[in-house]
Amino acid sequence: MRIIGDHTALALEGHLDVRSAADARVLLHQAVDGGQGDLVLDLGRLESWDATGLGVIMGTHRRAGRLGRRLVLRAVPAQLQRLLVATRLHRILAVEGTVSDVRGATLPGLGPVAGQPIVAPLL
Numbered sequence: 001m002r003i004i005g006d007h008t009a010l011a012l013e014g015h016l017d018v019r020s021a022a023d024a025r026v027l028l029h030q031a032v033d034g035g036q037g038d039l040v041l042d043l044g045r046l047e048s049w050d051a052t053g054l055g056v057i058m059g060t061h062r063r064a065g066r067l068g069r070r071l072v073l074r075a076v077p078a079q080l081q082r083l084l085v086a087t088r089l090h091r092i093l094a095v096e097g098t099v100s101d102v103r104g105a106t107l108p109g110l111g112p113v114a115g116q117p118i119v120a121p122l123l
Contacts, residue, residue: 003027007035011042016053024053028060032069039064040096044075054083061093070094 001020002013010031016024032039041057061071072094076084084090 005031005042007031007039008037009040009042011045013045013047015047016049016056018050018052021052021056025056025059028056029063032060032064032067032071036069038070038072038094040072040074042074043077043080046077046080049080054089057093058089072096 001015001024003024004011004013010028012024014020028041039060041060057071057073064071074096076095076097081090081095084093084095
């Protein structure tokens with residue numbers, strides 16, 4: 001698992017699972033605690049996740065809310081989009097673009113989020 005970015009935008013690469021959850025949680029919470037406004041979490045290079053990883057995202061969402069911030073998910077992989085819909089978490093989490101429901105219908109998502117791009121893009 002690699003996390004690259006700053007207090008405004010982060011990109012996750014690799015596997016967000018039980019093995020990486022503790023380290024990811026620390027880094028994501030530091031990003032939430034150290035910034036203001038939206039925190040954009042780019043998931044475009046996330047290869048896999050498990051329930052523990054999803055719990056890290058939800059915990060980061062709750063922490064951001066307590067601090068007056070919003071966690072925004074960007075480039076959510078299709079399989080994770082389907083999981084968010086199946087669990088109805090797409091109603092709680094801010095997701096850029098559109099999210100397809102389990103029958104393939106398009107549900108409304110957020111439009112483009114104002115803010116800075118990821119400072120150190122994944123190579």
